[in-house]
Amino acid sequence: MSLKTHSVVIVGYGGMGSYHGKLILDNTRLKVTGTYDVLASRREASKEDGYPAYESYEAVLEDPSVDVVLIATPNDVHKELVISAMQHGKHVICEKPVTMNVKDFEEMMTVAKETGRVLMVHQNRRWDEDFRIIKEMYDKKTIGDLFQIESRVHGANGIPGDWRHLEAYGGGMLLDWGVHLLDQFVVMIDSKITSVTSRLSFILGDEVDDGFDAVLEFENGVTAIVEVGTTNFITLPRWYVKGTEGTAVIEDWSLTGRSVMQNREVGKIEPKPIKAGVGLTKTMAPPSEEATVTEALPKAFEHESSFYDNFANVVEGTAEPIVKNSEVLRVLNLIENVFKAARTREVVKDFDIYEPKN
Ligand code: NAD
Incomplete structure (x- = not known):
């Protein structure tokens, strides 16, 4: 059985929006079908990258072929864009920080609940x-x-x-x-x-x-x-x-990194005092090589899946979100x-x- 491909419109085609465009090219569950940006220059950039650009946000919301809106604008407009997308029946991926305070995110979560739409925040790190x-x-x-x-x-x-x-x-x-x-x-x-x-x-x-x-x-x-x-x-x-x-x-x-642990097999080895600055110290002397074990x-x-696959699974009701809104709320708090x-x-x-x- 082949899985449905969800059409995505990227809103805010700047640094991160265009990066999503590149990343989603490798994803089989989501397909970018267009973009919208308030700047004409960014709409042109989108067309050069092969993505048709909508002329207004309303046009995105009124287009029944759009399943998902991905918000990658500056943070202050996330809330209004996310809420109107869900009210128009779209599922939403929103960039971090989803908004700047708890109260605004609670309002967004309420709309997600009322409309039954998926709202997932791109906590990609x-x-x-x-x-x-x-x-x-x-x-x-x-x-x-x-x-x-x-x-x-x-x-x-x-x-x-x-x-x-x-x-x-x-x-x-x-x-x-x-x-x-x-x-x-x-x-x-x-x-x-x-x-x-x-x-x-x-x-x-x-x-x-x-x-x-x-x-x-x-x-x-x-x-x-x-x-x-x-x-x-x-x-x-x-x-x-x-x-x-x-x-x-x-x-x-x-x-690049390592972990260093005490070598339990040899037990405690007294370090030799070292000259530190103008003084002498045993406390700050490095442990001898036999006293420690260094490991990769x-x-x-x-x-269990990538962010985008997980999002598609959540929309289809076959998985729990890896980025849960309760966690996002806790981080905002x-x-x-x-x-x-x-x-x-x-x-x-x-x-x-x-x-x-x-
Ligand atoms: P940016 O300035 O490069 O791009 C933002 C774009 O949004 C611009 O092209 C701007 O014209 C457009 N825009 C502004 N208001 C708009 C509106 N109302 N409707 C449509 N388009 C609008 O900013 P950026 O660095 O791409 O950051 C965008 C978002 O992505 C921010 O929320 C930021 O925190 C997030 N971000 C996330 C990551 C990550 O790793 N998850 C990395 C970078 C940025």
């Missing part, structure tokens, strides 16, 4: 291999119980583009990269977040944050340190994690409280809307 390796280590306890997980993305190019510099469009790095990194923690750690502290950075003088750091504490004892920087000419590792039996690092997107990182766990912690410079507690899975 759940498929990133670096994240899937760390989640595998967390779940399988390959270096014992992970108790501190540090997740960083560092760049030196400032805030990109135009609208990302402006608050009214939902700009800033917490809403841009932060939403990915926080989403990864929400799906990895099945425990309530008990507190958050954070700082936003405004090094570049924009009205929105050009980076942030946040510390999240989970009820199960895990601490997460999350950092996004756009003024970092020297980068720190993408992931640095500490477990009860070892330490692991993933340096970069090429997945484990293989990443696999999702977390983001609101990261902003609050930064603004008030206080530890924010008792905000998480975590619901135990079992």
Whole structure:
């Protein structure tokens, strides 16, 4: 039996919209049949890429041959575009952040329920291999119980583009990269977040944050340190994690990394003191080679399907969404409280809307 192909119109044919166009070419369940962008130049670009461009959003919504609308516009207009698409009977894929606050997303979820349409948010970094390796280590306890997980993305190019510099469009790095990194923690750690502290950075003088750091504490004892920087000419590792039996690092997107554990077979070996600066230390001396075991990182766990296949299966009623709206809502609530912690410079507690899975 051949599966149905769902026709998709990409709305917002900029950087990410055109990237979806390329990615969906390799997918058998979805087919891009057109695009719409407010800019004539982007409608021309779409035609050059082989996708017919609609002249208005209304024309997309009134076209009965369109099954799915994929929203890849700046963040401020996601809500109105998503809601009207569902009210016209379309299923929707929406780029992250789906919207900027909990209240707006609750309204969108209500419309999804009322219309019976699928609304799935493109939290694509759940498929990133670096994240899937760390989640595998967390779940399988390959270096014992992970108790501190540090997740960083560092760049030196400032805030990109135009609208990302402006608050009214939902700009800033917490809403841009932060939403990915926080989403990864929400799906990895099945425990309530008990507190958050954070700082936003405004090094570049924009009205929105050009980076942030946040510390999240989970009820199960895990601490997460999350950092996004756009003024970092020297980068720190993408992931640095500490477990009860070892330490692991993933340096970069090429997945260079390793884990180092105590060698249980040889037992404890006293380190030799080293000269450190002008002093002498045994505490900070590196463990001898025999005292530790260095291993390659484990293989990443696999999702049961790609984002697009999962979306098609959800539309057909044969699968549960991998990106659940309850998780998206929890991340938006977390983001609101990261902003609050930064603004008030206080530890924010008792905000998480975590619901135990079992
Ligand atoms: P962009 O500026 O490159 O493109 C946005 C496009 O939307 C522009 O061509 C603009 O003309 C068009 N547009 C604006 N308002 C519109 C409207 N009302 N109707 C139709 N078109 C409209 O921005 P981008 O970098 O492509 O980001 C777009 C979205 O994709 C954002 O939500 C962003 O957060 C998200 N994004 C996601 C990822 C990811 O990995 N998931 C990566 C990049 C961007």
